[in-house]
Amino acid sequence: MTAREAGLVACRRCARVWPMGQDRCGRCGSHLVSRDPTSLQRVWAWWIAGVIAYIPANIYPMLSTRTIVSSSENTIVGGAVEIASHGSYGVAAIILIASVLIPVGKFLAIAFLAISARRGSTVPARKRTHLYEVVEFIGRWSMIDVFVVAILSSLVQLSVVASIRPGPAAFTFALSVIFTMLSAQAFDPRLIWDARSREAKRTD
C-alpha cells in the first residue's frame, strides 16, 4: 500500500499529505505531483551537462602559478600528483577525493539510480534510497577545490614576484559540480519505490 494507491499525495517540501488531484500544497504552496514524469529526463539532462563540463575541467589547468623564476599551470590531477611528489600525501588525497573521487562517484551513483529507477535493480530499494541521500549530502563538498583556487588566487597576488590565477578548469569544474547537484536534485526518490512495487506486482 502506498500513498499513491491510497489516492494521496504528499508535499515534498512540508510533508503534508493531500488528496490526489490537489494541485498545490495548501500549507506551503509548493507544487504537488504524485510522480514527476520529467524527473528522469531532467536528471539525465543535468548529468550530461555535468559530464561535458567535467571533461575540460580535467584537461585544462586549474591553477596557474607565476613567479619570477618560473610559471606553472597545473590540472587537477597534475597538481595532486605534484603535491604528492613533494610528500604531502594527505593534501593530495583530499584533493583527489574532493575533485576526482566524489564527482566521478556522483556521476556513477546518479546514473545508477536513474537507470535502476526505470529498469529495476537487485540492490534493495532501501539501500538505493540511502545512496541517494549520501549523494545529495556529499555533492556540495565537491566544490572544495574551487574554493581553494578562489582563496589562493585572491590571497597570492604579489603582482611581480608571484601570482596565482584560476585556470579555465576552475570555471568548468564549478559548472560540473553545479550540474551534478542539479541532477541529483532532479531525481525523484519515489521512483525507486515505484520500481519496487512494480516488481512486487510482477512477482505476484
Add this chain to the structure above:
Amino acid sequence: MTDRPEPDAVPLEEGKPPLRERLSLIWLIPLVALAVALGAAWRNYADQGPLVEITFDNAAGVKAGETLLRYRDIEVGLVETVRFSADLEKVVVEVRIEKDLADYIDGDSRFWVVRPEVSARGVSGLDTVLSGVYIQGAWDSEPGGFASRFEGLPNAPLLGADQEGVAFRLRSAQGLPAANTPIYFKGVEVGQVAAAEINQDGSGVATEAVIYEPYTRLVTDTTRFWDVSGFSFSLGASGARLNFDSFASLISGGITFENMGSGGAPLADGAVFDLFPDEEAARDDFLVEGDGRSVTMSMVFEQNLSGLSTGAAVELGGLRVGEVTAITGLVDAERFGDEDVRLLTTVRINPGRIGLGDGAGEEELFDYLTSRVADGLRAQLTNASILTGGLKIVLVETGTASEARFERAADPYPQIPTTRADVTDISTSAQGVLQRVSDLPIEEVMQSAIGFLDNATALVGSQALQEAPDELQGILAAVRGVAESQDVQGLPGQVSGLVGDLQEISGSLNAILSELERQGISETLAGAVADLGRAAEGLPGVVEEVDAVVARAGEVPLDALSADVRALLASVQDYVDKPATQAIPDELVAAMDEVQAILADVRGLTGGAAVQGAPDQIAAVLSDLEEISGSLNTIVSELEREDIAARLTATLEDVQRSAEGLPGLVDQAEGILTEAGEVPLETLANRTSELLASAEAILDQPSTRELPGELNGALSELRLMLEELREGGVAENANATLVSARDAAAAVEEATQLLPGIATQLRSVANQAGATLSNYGRESEFSRDTQQAIRQIEAAAAAIERLARTIDRKPNSLILGR
C-alpha cells in the same frame, strides 16, 4: 483493498504521448553545454598554429610547455614537446607557432637556443638566467610557404633577425681569433667573426664573418684584414717592433682592416679574404698581390742556409717584387748528380711590381726573365738583417758566369737559376769580437788601478801634504806684507807723475805742431820755396855781379891785402904773446874738471830708477812722436798736394841755369889767385911761423900737457857711464824702443797711406756739415719749430714757477683745493 470494486481489467496498453510532448525543455541545458564545449574545442583547434620540428644537437634548458620561441624578442611560440630523434643523436623540439607567422617560416628560417653567455666583451642573454633559455628564430619578411622541419644552429648566427650585413669568409694558415671576435674599422665595431673551423686538409682555418650594414661599402677586394688581438713583438728584418692596437683589443681580441688601394669591387656575399697576423704582413701582401696577379716560380739554392723564412722578400734592384711562399729541402740525385740536400724555394712575383705594366701577366714576366737570365740575372741569397740573421732573395746581375737559363717548363713551377749566396756570417764575427773582449787583461788593469788608488790615498794622507797649505799661507802673508809696504805703494804714484809730465810735454809738442799746421806752415814753405824759385831766377844776375866783383877783385891791389894780413898776423902774435893768452890752458883744465863732474853726475843719474824706467817713457814719447809724425805726414801730403815738388824742380832748373855762369867765375877766381901768387908771401909765412912758434910755446906749458890726461879721465868716466847704461839694460831697452820706433814708423807709413782718403772724407764731412748747418738757417722750418717749442717750454716753466710760488705762499691750498 479487496472490498473495493475492481475496475474492469483494461488491457494495460500505456499509450505513450508523442516524443515532442514528453521531451522536457531541460534537455536544452546539456545541448548548450555540449555546443559550448564543442565550440570551444573547435576554436581552440582552429586557432592553434602549426607545429615546427627543430632538431638540436644540444637543447640544454629547453622545457616542454615552458620554453618560448621568440622572434625579435617577442614570443611567437611555445615548445610543446622535447624528445630525442630516432637514433638518439639529436634532440627534437616541437614548437607550436602562432598561426599568423606560419607563412613566414620558410626553408631559410634559422633557429638557435639563446643561453646566458659571459665573455670578455660582456654578458649577453642575461634575461635567460631567470626565465630560462629560449629559442630565437630568425626569418626574413617575405612569406615563402610554411616549412615544418629545421636543423637548429649550435650557436647564435652572426646576423640575427634584426641585423643586416654581408657574410664572407676569412681564412688563415696560422689561426683565427675566438668566436664572436669583433671586426673593427678605425675603432668602430663593424662586424664579427664566427667560430673558426679547420680546413679539411688541415692546412689552415677558416671562419664565417660578417660586416654589418651600412659598413659593407668599406670593404672592397683591395681590403686586407689583419689580427689586432693581444700584442705582437716581432724581431724581423726591419728590427724589433712591439705592436698592439688598443687596450680593448688587447683583452678581447679583434680584427681590423683597411683598404690598401683605391677603387676595387665592393664586398660580395661569400667572398674569401685572408687574415694576416699583423698590419705589416697585410701591407706586404698588398704590395706583392695588390695590383695584379702574382706568378709563382721556384728556385733551387745549392747551399741549405738557415735564416730564410716564408714571407721573406724577393727584391729586384732594391725593390720588393715578391715574397717567399714555401721552402722545402730537395734531394734529386738524377738531376744534380749527388745526394746533397738543396733548398727548393717557391716564390711569387708580381709582374706589376717589376714595372711590366698593369696588364702584364705570366707570359710577359716569363719573357722578361728569359731575356734577363740570358744576360746573367741570377737569384741570390743575401742578408736581410745583420741583427737577426734573416735572409732574403735578390735578383742580381752576375755577368755570364755560368750557362743557365730560365726554365719555363720546370716542375712544378718555372725555375729561376741561382748563384752563390752572399751571406755575411755575422755570428762568427760577433764571436770574434766577444773573444777579443774576453781576452782583454781587465783583471790586471783593475789591479793596477787599485794599486794606484792606494798610493794616492797614502799621498793624500801624508803629513807633508797636509802641512803644505800652512806653508802656502805663510808665503802669501809675506807677499801681502811686501805689497802693503809704503815704498811699493808709493811707486805707482811716482811713475804715473813722471809719465804725466812726459805726456804733457808730448802734448805740448803736439799742440805746437798742430799750431804750426794751423798757421799754414805748408803754405809758408810753399811760399818760401816760391821765393827761393824767384831768388834762383835772380841768381844769374848775382853770378854776373859776382863776376863783376871777382873782376873787380882782380883789380884789387893784393899787395895791400897781404900787408894787412901780415899786420893781422903780427897782431895775433902779439895776442898770443900776452900773459892772458898764456892762461888759457889752465882755464881749459878747469873746464875739463867741470865736464868730468858733470859726467859723474850723469852717471849717478843713469844709475837711478828713473832712467831705468826711461825706455817705457820713451816709448810713450815715441807714441807721441808717432802722432807728431802723423801730423807731419799730413803736412807733407798737403805739401805734395800743392805741387811743391814741381816748384822745387823748377827752382833747381833755375839754379842749374845760373850755375852755367859759374865756370867763368872760376876762371876769374883763378886769375885772382895767380895774381895773389905774385904777392910777397914770404913775409907772411914768416909771420905765420912765428905765430906757430908762439902757439908751440903755449902748448909747451905744463897745464897744456895735462890736458890730454884730463881728457882721458873724462873719457873713462864716459865709458863707465856707458857700461852702467848697458848694465841697466839700456841697450835692450833701446833695442825694444827701436823696434817700437820701427813699428811706429810702419804705423806712420800706413797712416800716411790712409791720410789722403781721410782727408777727402773729412772734406766731404765738412761739406755735409756745412750743408746741414745751412739748413738750420734762421728761416728754416726746423728752427721755427724749435723756437716755438722753446717758447712753449718757457711758458710751461713760467706756469710751474707761478704754481710753485702759489704753493709756497698758501700751502693749505693743496688740501683745500683753492
